[in-house]
Amino acid sequence: MNPTDTEVTPWSPTATWVVRGLGMAAAVAVAATVWLGLWVTPPDQAQHNLVRLVYVHPPIAWVALYLAFGVAAASSVLWLWPRTRSRFWDRLAVSAVEVGTVFTALTLITGSIWGRPTWGVWWAWDARLTSTALLLVLLLGYLAVRRVPADPDSRARRSAVVALVAAVDVPIVHFSVDWWHTLHQGATVLNANLSPTIHGSMAWTLLLGFVAFTLLFAWMLAIRYRIEVLSERLLDSELDVALHERWAEGTGPVAGEPGGALASTGRRA
Amino acid sequence: MWRDTVLVAGKDLRIELRSRVVMHQVVPVGVLVLVLFAFALGPDRAPMAKAAPGLFWVAVLFASVLAVQRSFAVEASDGARDGLRLSGLDPAGVFLGKSAAVAVQLVVLEVVLTAGVVVLYGSHIRSYGSIIVAGLAGTAGLAAAGTLYGALAAGLRVRETLLPFLFLPVAAPVLLAGTRAWQVALGTAGNVGNVGSAGSAGDPWVRLLLVFAAVYLALGVVIFGPLQEAS
Secondary structure, three states, rough: OOOOOOOOOOHHHHHHHHHHHHHHHHHHHHHHHHHHHHHHHHOOOOOOOHHHHHHHHHHHHHHHHHHHHHHHHHHHHHHHOOOHHHHHHHHHHHHHHHHHHHHHHHHHHHHHHHHHHHHOOOOOOOOOHHHHHHHHHHHHHHHHHOOOOOOOHHHHHHHHHHHHHHHHHHHHHHHHHHHHHHHHOOHHHHHOOOOOOOOOOHHHHHHHHHHHHHHHHHHHHHHHHHHHHHHHHHHHHHHHHHHHHEEEEEEHHOOOOOOHHHHHHHHHO | OOHHHHHHHHHHHHHHHHOOOOHHHHHHHHHHHHHHHHHHHHOOOOHHHHHHHHHHHHHHHHHHHHHHHHHHHHHHHHHHHHHHHOOOOHHHHHHHHHHHHHHHHHHHHHHHHHHHHHHHOOOOOOHHHHHHHHHHHHHHHHHHHHHHHHHHHOOOOOOOHHHHHHHHHHOOHHHHHHHHHHHHHHHHOOOOOOOOOOOOOOHHHHHHHHHHHHHHHHHHHHHHHHHHEEE
């Protein structure tokens, strides 16, 4: 029994094509980055083939730390602002946080893979690593709040507040960890990584990497948004089904027992 | 707003004075954490004295989770939360009042823990002014951020597990800055370089604690109204 005939695409056909185009552009750009990064660009003098991580790690970090977090914080504020409040901002915020969590985790993982051969350790208590790890925990906290069952409005309100509180914390975390680190140890290790002079093809590949991962983020954001809309619809339709079943249960015994109808109305009231 | 602040803070503190839950349960847990750290670090006093500032702030952080939970558990029964919401009190006042009550309880806890650090770990306090300033600034920040998250988690079935997960990472800067400020005050810092004169507002760590407190107090005043409606 399906009371509402749910449409699978929540978008207009134009928007569907735009998202599809975005996905294809992202796929092409990522493929081109892989090809340029692995085969065309030369290995680095100091880091040899390890330098190829430069086409992946900084773009992912850019997406995670600025793009995703910026979108999430901005849309949370726009949701909380009564004049611009709409479900759109709530869905966009959760999509950005979820995609951003993946990218933040990838930032840490790719950084760790890079750190092991260059610094000799998987993890260093470097300022940037520490603040990125804290950011990941904050994002996971947002997702945890999101999973708590509640009605959509108070869930949106609650998660918008969490996003805002976390967003306010980010600069403070950044400064405190920065000072903590600089007071703790002498020089920062991250300086040695990017040589100031970068080969022509390497610079272009790096730039392409930024474009590719930004496109990928936009596409994933759109897809995640669609999932959010669809899951909301699924929840609604499931609720309708459950309601109809209850009603069917209540009206069932009416024919047989005289007290059935009364009992069921009593239950419903 | 200020009148409401005093009202709510007075109510929470009166409940605490009559029930003594924080005094008799949360404060002992804080001391217990100090003892457990001593077990973890071994009977040798040197590493304990060196780690004392950090251990103190970790104990305060854990205890503040409990204090915040208690502060909202008070509202959980008899529809007290709805009563507070319908009372017509300014939400900003409710926020500041609850934060103030938590802060007062945390200050008591910190006094006990400071004595504990001195007695158990053999730390020497070099500059009283500096630990008091850092302690008060850190407490204000913890109470404000904790009250925000406490209100957020209140009324949820998963609040006991959700609150520490949300609150502790946000409070991480307090742990960092408080520890550094105390290291200077207890003289366990080693070479901290030019961090300004300890204890004055010129100390960057104390300034960070003050900024943290100011940011979360301001955010709470703005955001507590919508937050109260959510649950």
